[in-house]
Amino acid sequence: MQKLVDGLHKFQSGFFQTHQELFRNLSKGQNPEALFITCSDSRINPNLITQTGPGDLFILRNAGNIVPPYGEEGGGEAATIEFAVTGLGVQHIVVCGHTLCGAMKGLLDPSKLDGTPMLKRWLEHAEPTRKFVTDNYAHLHGNAKITVMAEENVLAQIENLQTHPSVRARLEQGLLRIYGWVFKIETGEVFQYDPEGGQFNLISGPPGAAAAPDKLSAQVAI
Numbered sequence: 001m002q003k004l005v006d007g008l009h010k011f012q013s014g015f016f017q018t019h020q021e022l023f024r025n026l027s028k029g030q031n032p033e034a035l036f037i038t039c040s041d042s043r044i045n046p047n048l049i050t051q052t053g054p055g056d057l058f059i060l061r062n063a064g065n066i067v068p069p070y071g072e073e074g075g076g077e078a079a080t081i082e083f084a085v086t087g088l089g090v091q092h093i094v095v096c097g098h099t100l101c102g103a104m105k106g107l108l109d110p111s112k113l114d115g116t117p118m119l120k121r122w123l124e125h126a127e128p129t130r131k132f133v134t135d136n137y138a139h140l141h142g143n144a145k146i147t148v149m150a151e152e153n154v155l156a157q158i159e160n161l162q163t164h165p166s167v168r169a170r171l172e173q174g175l176l177r178i179y180g181w182v183f184k185i186e187t188g189e190v191f192q193y194d195p196e197g198g199q200f201n202l203i204s205g206p207p208g209a210a211a212a213p214d215k216l217s218a219q220v221a222i
């Protein structure tokens with residue numbers, strides 16, 4: 001815990017001092033660029049990977065970056081989405097899964113969740129994803145299967161997102177866009193779903209950046 005307290009002191013005497021104007025503006029209200037839905041995993045830092053700061057991202061996190069369909073339990077998610085879309089008028093929603101996700105591992109092997117019954121119940125929201133991956137990717141194992149699970153889960157949660165009336169209305173009005181991302185912890189890369197190509201493609205770095213394989217997994221079946 002000392003690490004956190006030391007960090008507070010460093011923040012207050014450093015970053016805050018040099019960004020007082022920013023915080024003065026933020027004290028008047030917020031106008032975030034996007035609603036960012038991601039996993040609670042400590043290795044994902046939305047502001048770090050997008051190089052954004054205070055006020056830029058309205059963030060919703062839970063185990064497995066899950067969006068329960070509208071009307072089901074999980075009112076916290078629905079309320080957060082509704083406020084971001086209707087209250088703040090965000091025009092972009094990112095659903096960001098990640099490689100090596102513990103929730104996806106648990107989903108693939110529910111026996112590992114016997115000691116965490118609430119988590120087991122929560123992940124039932126992603127049960128269609130588990131069934132789809134089990135049926136269609138039997139040839140994959142280990143981390144490759146977890147990666148496909150993370151990809152398919154992002155797509156399933158985007159479907160769920162569109163059951164929320166506030167989201168559906170803004171989409172129909174052309175006022176909102178939804179993006180499916182997967183963050184690759186091992187390399188720091190982010191892959192975005194391309195609906196036309198049916199796969200996740202690397203979001204390219206700036207010109208001159210090192211070339212890298214541009215597909216996360218070979219093909220995502222949808």
Ligand SMILES: [Zn+2]
Nearest residue numbers: 039041101102
């Ligand atoms: Zn995770």
